[in-house]
Amino acid sequence: MTATIGTVDRSRGRPAEMVMTWALRNSWTIGLLGFLVVLLAFTKIIQPSYGLPGIQGLASAVLPLALATVAQAIVVISGGIDLSIGSMMALTSVVAASQMEGQSGGFGIAVVVGVLVLGLVLGAVNGGLVVVTRVPDIVVTLAMSFVWAGCALLVLKTPGGDSADWLRQLVLGSLLVPWIPKAAVILVVIVAVIWIPLRRSRLGLSMYAIGSNQLAAFRSGVSVGRTKILAYMFTGLFAALAGLSLSASTGVGTPVPGPYTLQSVAAVVLGGVSLAGGRGGVFGPIVAVVILRLVRTDMTFLNVDTNLATVAEGFILIGVVMAGSLIEMRRRRA
Amino acid sequence: MSGTTAAPAADSWRTAAAWRGLFRDRPLIPLLALLAVLVVVIALVRPGMVGPEWAGVILRTAVPLAILAGCQTLTMLTGGIDLSVGAVASMSGFVVATLVSGPGTPAGIVVALVAAALAGLVTGIGVGVFRVHPLIMTLGMSLVVLGLANVWQLQMVQTGTGVPDEFRWLGSGTFLGIIPHSLLVFVPTATVILLALRRTGYGRLLYAIGDNPIAARLSGARAWQVLVVLYVISALMAAVAGFLLAGLTNIAAVTLADSFVLPSVAAAVIGGTSIMGGRGGYGGTIVGALILTVLTSLLSALGYPEAVRQILFGSIIVAVAAAYTRITSES
Numbered sequence: 123m124t125a126t127i128g129t130v131d132r133s134r135g136r137p138a139e140m141v142m143t144w145a146l147r148n149s150w151t152i153g154l155l156g157f158l159v160v161l162l163a164f165t166k167i168i169q170p171s172y173g174l175p176g177i178q179g180l181a182s183a184v185l186p187l188a189l190a191t192v193a194q195a196i197v198v199i200s201g202g203i204d205l206s207i208g209s210m211m212a213l214t215s216v217v218a219a220s221q222m223e224g225q226s227g228g229f230g231i232a233v234v235v236g237v238l239v240l241g242l243v244l245g246a247v248n249g250g251l252v253v254v255t256r257v258p259d260i261v262v263t264l265a266m267s268f269v270w271a272g273c274a275l276l277v278l279k280t281p282g283g284d285s286a287d288w289l290r291q292l293v294l295g296s297l298l299v300p301w302i303p304k305a306a307v308i309l310v311v312i313v314a315v316i317w318i319p320l321r322r323s324r325l326g327l328s329m330y331a332i333g334s335n336q337l338a339a340f341r342s343g344v345s346v347g348r349t350k351i352l353a354y355m356f357t358g359l360f361a362a363l364a365g366l367s368l369s370a371s372t373g374v375g376t377p378v379p380g381p382y383t384l385q386s387v388a389a390v391v392l393g394g395v396s397l398a399g400g401r402g403g404v405f406g407p408i409v410a411v412v413i414l415r416l417v418r419t420d421m422t423f424l425n426v427d428t429n430l431a432t433v434a435e436g437f438i439l440i441g442v443v444m445a446g447s448l449i450e451m452r453r454r455r456a
Numbered sequence: 457m458s459g460t461t462a463a464p465a466a467d468s469w470r471t472a473a474a475w476r477g478l479f480r481d482r483p484l485i486p487l488l489a490l491l492a493v494l495v496v497v498i499a500l501v502r503p504g505m506v507g508p509e510w511a512g513v514i515l516r517t518a519v520p521l522a523i524l525a526g527c528q529t530l531t532m533l534t535g536g537i538d539l540s541v542g543a544v545a546s547m548s549g550f551v552v553a554t555l556v557s558g559p560g561t562p563a564g565i566v567v568a569l570v571a572a573a574l575a576g577l578v579t580g581i582g583v584g585v586f587r588v589h590p591l592i593m594t595l596g597m598s599l600v601v602l603g604l605a606n607v608w609q610l611q612m613v614q615t616g617t618g619v620p621d622e623f624r625w626l627g628s629g630t631f632l633g634i635i636p637h638s639l640l641v642f643v644p645t646a647t648v649i650l651l652a653l654r655r656t657g658y659g660r661l662l663y664a665i666g667d668n669p670i671a672a673r674l675s676g677a678r679a680w681q682v683l684v685v686l687y688v689i690s691a692l693m694a695a696v697a698g699f700l701l702a703g704l705t706n707i708a709a710v711t712l713a714d715s716f717v718l719p720s721v722a723a724a725v726i727g728g729t730s731i732m733g734g735r736g737g738y739g740g741t742i743v744g745a746l747i748l749t750v751l752t753s754l755l756s757a758l759g760y761p762e763a764v765r766q767i768l769f770g771s772i773i774v775a776v777a778a779a780y781t782r783i784t785s786e787s
Contacts, residue, residue, distance in 0.1 A: 203591075255778035258731045260537075260591075264718055265773035272766030279763075384539075384595055397589045429606035436599030440578075443596070444586040451587070 150394030150446075151406040158409055161416050169423040174301065176419070181303035182293050184415050186211070186368045187385055188309055191393070191407045192317065193360030194386035200353035201333035201399030202252065202259035207361045207386055208379035209270035210244050214365030216274050219283025219375025230286030238362050244270060245358020249351035267383065274377040281376040289370045305367075309408070312363060317404050320356065329353050334400025388439050389414060394446075414438070476783055483728040486783075487743040490776070494750045502757045508634045514749050516628065516636040520545075520704060522745035523642065523697040524716050525723035526649055527690040529741045532724055533653075534666040534683065535733025536590030538690050540579060541720060543598035544572050545698030545713035547605040552699065553617040553708030554608070561620040569695055575601050576691025577684065584683030605710040617708045627703020638700050645693070649738045662686065666733025722773045723748050728780060747776075 145152060165172050190207050197204045214237050221233045252262045293305045320326045328349040331339035340346050364382070369375045391397060392414070393407030414435060421431040499506040524541050531538040548568040555564030575597055582593040629637040653659035661682045664672040673679060694713075701716070702708050721731075727744030729736025751772060755765040 251774060251778075255774065256781050257774070257777040261721075261725050261731055261777050262774055264721060265770040265777070267718070268766045268770030268773070272763045272768075272770065275761075275763035275766065387591070388595060391589070391592050397591065427607060427610065429603045429610070432603030432606070433600050434603075436596045436601075436603065439596035439599065440582060440588065440593060443588045443592050444582060447587050 148403075148406075151403070151409065154393065154406055154409040154413065158413050158416070161413060161420070165416060165420055165423070168420065172423075177301070178303040178305075180412065180415060180419065181305040181309075182371055184412055185293060185305045185309060185371065186364045186380075187382060187389065187415075188408050188411045189312070189360050189364035189367055190382045190386040191389040191411050192313060192404045193357045193364060194390045195393065195395050195402065195404045195407045196317075196329070196360065197259075197353055197357040198387075198390050198395050198397060199333050199399060199402060200329040200350060201336060202350065202353065203263065203387070203397070204248065204354065204357050204361075205260060205263040205383050205387075206244075206248060206267035206270050207357070207364075208381070208383035209267040209274065210241065210358060210361035211365040211368060211382055212375075212377055212379040213244065213270045213274040213277070214241055214362040215369040216278040216283065216375035216377050218366055219285055219369045220278050221283075222286050222289075223282075223284040225286070230289060233286075234289070234366060237366060238359060241358040241360075241362025241365070242355045243358070244361070245355040246351060248358065249354025252354065253347040253350055267379070271377075271379050274379070278375055278377045281374050283369070283375040285369045285373050289366070290373060293367060293370045305371075308367075313404060313408070316356070316359070321403070325349065325352060330400050332399075385414075388435075392439060392442055483740050483780075484743060487727065487740055487747065491743060491747050491750060494747065494754055498750070498754045498757055501754070505757060510753075512630050512634040512636055514746070514753060516630070516638060516704060518745050518749040519636065519638040519642045520627075520697045520701040520713075521716060521719060521723060521749060522742050523645060523693055523700070524713070524720035525727070525741045525745050526645070526738060527693050527697075528720050528724040529727070529729045529736060529738050530649070530662065530686060531590065531690055532666075532729045532731050533662045533733060533736060534686060535669070536583060536594075536683075536686075537721065537731065538579075538594050538687070538694075539591065539717060540575065540594040540598040540601060541690065541694040541697070542714040542717035543601040543605070544575055544691050544694040545701060545716070546710050547575075547601050547608075548572050548695035548698035549619075549623075549702030549712060550605055550617070550698075550708045550710050551608065552623070553619050553702060554612040556618050556620045561622055564620070565699070568698075569692060572691045572695035573688050576688035579691070580684035580687030583687060584680035602710060609710055619702050619706050619708050623699050623703030624706060625703070627700045628706070638704075641696060641700065645696070646738065646742060653737055658682070658685075663734055666735075668734070719748055720745075726773065726776050726780075 165176075169176075190211060193207050194204060217240060218233055218237045221236070222230050225233070248263055248266055251257070251266070252259050255262065291304075293308060328339065328344045329352075331342070331344050332346050332349050336346055339349075368380075389410045390402075390407045392410035393402065393405075395402030395407060417434060417438065418428075418431045421434065422428065495506060524545065527538045527541045548571070551568040551571060552561065552564035555561075555567060559567075579593055579597045582588045582597075583590050626637050626641065631637065653662070661672070661677050664675075664677055665679050665682060669679060697716075698713055701713055705712065723744040724736070724741045725731060725744070726747055727736065727738075727740030727742070729741060748769075751769065752765070755768055760768070
């Protein structure tokens with residue numbers, strides 16, 4: 123099985139062609155990156171003092187949503203959707219914060235590991251329910267968002283707890299050179315260690331397969347139920363990472379879910395992942411998160427009402443998706 | 457020998473199939489049974505609580521939820537969903553509240569309905585013409601509406617807000633202390649929806665588009681027109697629900713109805729409307745909204761803390777949806 127995947131990968135042809143196919147396949151992400159560069163230049167023009175602190179603030183502000191978006195991207199690629207990500211983040215964040223309170227840094231490591239396992243378990247419950255009950259993903263995860271939020275309230279009634287010093291240091295400040303914010307490094311490392319091997323593995327291929335055509339995947343021997351549960355488990359894992367980053371950056375755990383669920387859906391779609399499943403990656407969505415955040419920052423620099431920034435976010439979401447579907451329609455007609 | 461053993465087996469299979477058929481064709485029966493069970497449980501847990509007045513309170517609370525769940529039912533029949541109902545409902549109630557002291561309530565209602573219809577029109581064009589996924593389209597629209605409502609709030613900060621007396625009368629008033637005035641709005645709305653879904657061509661088109669969009673297009677249905685009209689209707693219903701909600705809670709806030717969005721989806725799902733489109737109806741949704749309201753009442757009657765209530769709420773939604781899928785799925 124792995125051998126066949128290898129041959130498919132290798133039979134692409136000459137290097138120039140490979141670059142072209144790669145560029146075509148990732149045209150959306152490349153376009154987003156281009157837009158991000160333009161936006162950064164624009165930010166520098168309207169606010170000449172925008173520099174190191176701005177970039178660092180951007181990176182640490184973006185981290186929780188970026189991780190939540192990766193979580194959402196994984197499950198959406200597999201043909202599902204998880205509306206309980208915000209609640210899972212709240213639950214993992216309060217568990218981490220309440221267990222770390224008054225404990226040593228070494229114990230904190232154990233807590234982090236435990237919380238990541240908790241994320242896997244939460245995801246397994248979500249995925250298991252979707253597979254066993256055959257109720258649509260959106261309904262199951264919607265209902266489970268109540269359950270996880272309730273559990274978070276059981277752990278902590280009000281925002282509280284503490285986060286280990288090393289964890290807080292992990293997302294603040296910069297690494298080696300001041301231009302590299304630690305939060306960005308953390309994000310890149312997490313994605314590189316978990317997502318890239320996953321995508322290249324047989325499991326990753328199965329996830330794309332069940333997302334793009336469940337019946338065809340089943341007929342080619344993919345265990346649909348098992349793959350789906352594993353996809354939800356990875357989503358739970360990334361939601362736990364997002365929850366940890368949330369309590370690391372704020373220093374407390376908050377039992378009330380933030381707006382992360384719907385924002386992650388929006389960012390995933392902006393990042394070029396099809397809600398129908400089977401298409402896209404996690405890099406586009408991460409770039410989309412940074413862009414959305416930067417637009418908000420720019421609006422503050424331009425002294426625009428922050429409420430209008432919300433309006434702009436909505437219009438960007440609608441406009442980009444409309445443009446995307448127009449391109450798609452033209453391509454189909456041509 | 458084999459004949460005698462096969463006969464009872466076939467018989468029991470037939471009865472099971474008959475039950476299934478009954479539930480599939482008349483989903484209201486098991487739902488009403490569940491509602492009755494919940495009411496009985498409340499009566500047992502808190503003797504004396506269930507009575508005409510309690511029923512009035514339940515009805516009054518359930519009406520806005522049932523209308524919002526109606527938006528979800530109609531959009532879900534076409535395979536869509538409307539997450540913008542919360543933002544549109546809150547915005548409508550809020551806009552009227554800001555215009556009470558100035559131009560007056562009727563003008564406020566007109567402004568709010570026009571604003572809601574515009575939001576619905578844009579959503580409908582996005583979903584119908586540009587084929588944007590309804591989840592994304594309505595999500596984006598709710599951001600736009602929420603942001604604009606906040607801007608409006610800052611503009612109107614001097615005028616102050618007040619929920620008009622008419623809304624309070626409609627949303628929280630009762631005849632004889634039992635029958636809520638909001639039924640004056642709800643009964644006609646529900647009748648129109650029920651009749652439209654069963655008896656009109658437009659209703660059939662909603663089912664057709666949700667069941668098989670390609671077949672619907674090939675048989676001459678203009679899906680985009682149906683969808684544009686649908687999302688305008690949905691936004692207008694959300695606006696009405698916002699009026700009732702403002703009257704019920706006596707609050708005008710731009711996030712008033714946000715917490716109703718997910719329960720409205722849940723009510724439609726419990727009521728047997730398939731989120732994949734083409735199957736369901738408004739009758740089940742109304743019972744679904746009642747079930748959720750009674751369930752909330754039961755959970756608070758039991759004195760559980762908010763946390764446990766949320767956990768039970770979510771679990772019961774999953775359980776009911778799972779039972780539904782099991783009963784109604786073929787084979």
